[in-house]
Every structure is written in structure tokens, then in C-alpha cells.
Amino acid sequence: MKDLIEEWKSKKDGAKINTKKKILSLANQKAKEINNKANQVHDEVFNQLDCLDCANCCKSIPPLLNDTDAKRIAKFLGIKLSRFKEEYITIDDDGDTVLNTVPCIFLEGDNKCKIYEVRPKACREYPHTDNNQFMRNIKLHMENISYCPAVYHIIQKLTDPSC
Ligand code: SF4
């Protein structure tokens, strides 16, 4: 089986930029059709790679956090919400509430997540390529090609089925 993570790592920036251009070719197509295909291709790609061999999202992108996430995680950690907010949360340049460390403070040495059962919704849904969300998140995918091998390969398969 091809090592999709190593293949993504070996791609030069130029190849990743070309993939970003390819995604624009999808923007004019029927959203429902592309979303359906993306759901399928998402599963194919994630069946071929193991996030525990990667964890690049957890190492590179602070996840968004909503109030429900914060309450759930604080409870899991056994600390007050106010303390959790003080110690673990910040507001980023876009005004979004995010976890305050990169790599994520909850990422363990073996790439497992210390709070996996209660992780933020944004982590559970990353990279937002399935559940009929693909077309809604096209701009995000363009950024994520540089961070997530799965996104890179999903776009390749969607735009060139021979990949
Ligand atoms: S960056 Fe993508 S492939 Fe890597 S761990 Fe995150 S979701 Fe999985």
C-alpha cells in the first residue's frame, strides 16, 4: 500500500500549490454531486492512512473551541471552567476562541490525544471533507493542503480519479 503521509511530505510546495489550483476547478460544479463523491473519497483516503502516524493538525493548527467544548473538557480535567479558560484558551487574530498552544498541549508523545473522548468538535470534524461539508469548506481545504496529507489526497482523487 502507498504511504500517503510520506508521499504528501515528499511533495514540494509547487505540487501543493497546483493542488490548490485544482480545487478551484471543483467550485463551479454541482455541490451535491461533489459532496457525495467527497464523502466516498474521504473514506477511501482515511482507510489508507492512520492519523496516529501523522498528527500534523494537532502539531500545527490550534482548534476552535465553543462553550460546550470548554465545559466538557474542564469537567473531564476536573477543574473549574474559569481555570480552564485562563490556562488553556486564547483569542486568535481572527477573534476566534482557540486552544492556546501549538503543538496542542493535549497531544501525547505517541500522537494520541489526552482528551480524545471529549476533544473539541472542531477536532472531531477535521478536516471537514465528509458529511456533505466538502463544498462549504473549499477555502479551508485550500489552506489545509499544506497541513493535512488526507486533504491533499482527497483533492487529488476528486480532480484526477486516476490518482
Ligand atoms: S493532519 Fe490530516 S491526516 Fe494528519 S492527523 Fe490530522 S486529520 Fe489525520
Ligand code: SF4
Ligand atoms: S485536543 Fe486532541 S485532537 Fe484536538 S488538537 Fe489537541 S491533541 Fe489534537
